[in-house]
Amino acid sequence: MKTPVATTSTSGLRGEYAQAAADFTVAQDWSAYPPEAHDRWRRLYARQSALARTYAVSTFVDGLDRLDCADAIPRFEDANAVLTAATGWQVVAVPGFIPDAAFFDHLAHRRFPVTRWLREEHELDYLVEPDVFHDFFGHVPMLLDPHVADFLELYGRAGERAIAMNALEMMARLYWYTIEFGLVREGGALKVLGAGIVSSAGETVYAIDDPEVLRLPFDPLRVMRTAYAIDSFQPNYFVLDGLGDMITRLQDLDFGPLYERWRGEAPLPAGVLQPEETPAQ
Ligand code: HBI
Ligand code: FE
Numbered sequence: 001m002k003t004p005v006a007t008t009s010t011s012g013l014r015g016e017y018a019q020a021a022a023d024f025t026v027a028q029d030w031s032a033y034p035p036e037a038h039d040r041w042r043r044l045y046a047r048q049s050a051l052a053r054t055y056a057v058s059t060f061v062d063g064l065d066r067l068d069c070a071d072a073i074p075r076f077e078d079a080n081a082v083l084t085a086a087t088g089w090q091v092v093a094v095p096g097f098i099p100d101a102a103f104f105d106h107l108a109h110r111r112f113p114v115t116r117w118l119r120e121e122h123e124l125d126y127l128v129e130p131d132v133f134h135d136f137f138g139h140v141p142m143l144l145d146p147h148v149a150d151f152l153e154l155y156g157r158a159g160e161r162a163i164a165m166n167a168l169e170m171m172a173r174l175y176w177y178t179i180e181f182g183l184v185r186e187g188g189a190l191k192v193l194g195a196g197i198v199s200s201a202g203e204t205v206y207a208i209d210d211p212e213v214l215r216l217p218f219d220p221l222r223v224m225r226t227a228y229a230i231d232s233f234q235p236n237y238f239v240l241d242g243l244g245d246m247i248t249r250l251q252d253l254d255f256g257p258l259y260e261r262w263r264g265e266a267p268l269p270a271g272v273l274q275p276e277e278t279p280a281q
Contacts, residue, residue: 013095013096013097013129014096014117014129015094015095015096015097015115015116015117016095016116017095017096019095020094020095023092023102023105023106024094024095024098024099024102024113025092025093025094025113026093026094026095026116027093028075028076028077028093028116029093029116030073030075030076033073033118037073037118038071038072038073040118040119040121040124041072041073041118041132041133042070042071042072043124044124044133044137045069045070045133045137046070047201048137048198048199048201048204049064049070051198051201051204051205052064052192052198052204055191055192055198055204055205055208056191056192056193056198056204057184057186057191057192057193057243058186058191059141059142059144059145059148059243060141060142060192060193060198061141062141062144063140063141063142063143063144063145064137064141066082066086066141066144067079067082067140067141067144069136069137073118073132073136074136076091076092076093076114079091079136079140082144083140083143083144086143086144086149087110087143087144087145087146087149088110088149089110089111089112089143089149089152090110090111090112091111091112091113091114091136091140091143092106092111092112092113092114093113093114093115093116094113094114094115094116095115095116095117096115096116096117096129096130096131097115097129097130098113100159100163100168101159101160101163103156103159104155104156104157104158104159104160104163105156105159106156107152107153107155107156107157107159108153108156108157108159109153109156110149110152110153112135112139112140112143112152113135114132114135114136114139114140115129115130115131115132115134115135116132117131117132118131118132118133119131119133125200125201125202126200133199134195134196134199135195137195137198137199138194138195138196138198138199139179139195142179142193142195145243147243147244147246147247148179148243150247150251151178151179151246151247151250152179154247154250154251155171155174155175155179158171158255159171161255161256162255162259165256165259165260165263166259166263167255167259167263169263169267170224170225170255170258170259170262170263171224171255173223173224173225173226173227173228173267174220174223174224174250176196176228177194177218177223177226177228177237177238178193178194178218178223178238178240178246179193179194179195180194180195180196180197181194181196181197181207181228181234181237182194182218182237182238182239182240182246183197183207183208183215183237183238183239183240184239184240184241184242184243184245185239185240185241185242185280186242190208190215190239191208192204192207192208193240193243202233203233203234206233207233207234207237213233213234213235213236213237213271214235214236214237214271214272214273214279215236215237215238215239215279215280216236216237216238216239216273216277216279216280217238217239217280218238218239218240218241218245218246218249219238220249220250220253221258221262222238222268223238224258224262225262225265225267225268226267226268226270227267227268227269227270228270229270234270235270235271236270236271236272238280239280
């Protein structure tokens with residue numbers, strides 16, 4: 001899944017936007033999925049969950065097991081029973097990619113927007129927009145973790161100010177390089193955290209095993225200053241020391257002065273080690 005930043009129009013996107021409420025939610029309408037869609041989900045799940053057991057952070061694997069969704073596209077109301085008890089999060093169905101302000105408002109209120117439709121058969125390996133497999137399989141298991149739960153709420157609450165300060169790109173990179181494409185150190189090993197990686201067969205192996213790709217220690221300002229690729233595997237990844245790392249490093253950070261100082265500067269190119277930097281171990 002590759003999300004363009006600062007989308008304000010939903011025209012040209014896949015999904016039934018005409019049916020959506022003002023907050024862009026729709027009914028999941030689970031009974032409308034044809035048997036082929038459930039079968040496609042089952043195959044995607046089998047492939048990606050096997051990879052995740054080797055490559056993903058244990059929090060992801062545990063969360064995935066708790067959601068018990070191997071055999072069919074999950075019913076969001078079933079997931080909500082698990083989520084509410086764990087962290088107070090909910091998922092809400094949306095037609096697809098939604099405008100930034102609506103997206104942030106949902107996150108700020110612990111509602112995670114999950115796209116209703118599933119990719120087609122010819123898109124099993126790659127698609128541009130988020131679908132229910134990326135959104136649910138990739139993101140929802142992590143919502144059961146208290147650190148990720150708090151981080152996403154904080155990110156949602158920070159959205160309005162970032163938009164007002166014309167610094168959305170800087171803030172969006174924090175989401176991109178953690179929630180979507182983050183790596184995390186666990187028991188001395190490098191593991192996948194991000195939903196964009198864990199929902200992709202090719203990138204899961206690449207992000208962890210490729211000896212050439214640049215992996216840098218997570219640093220909020222470095223992340224906010226780094227461009228990202230939306231149409232290829234990432235040229236660099238950032239490595240957290242643990243899931244608590246992202247929230248503890250951000251909760252007391254005043255983004256305002258950072259936006260003021262850096263929003264007008266060209267971003268650092270992805271994949272380039274800067275002077276004085278050392279890659280993550
Ligand atoms: N909408 N459904 C959906 N999923 C996203 O990941 C998403 C979005 N709207 C805006 C958005 N992401 C990003 O532009 C923000 O995180 C900056
Ligand atoms: Fe995503």
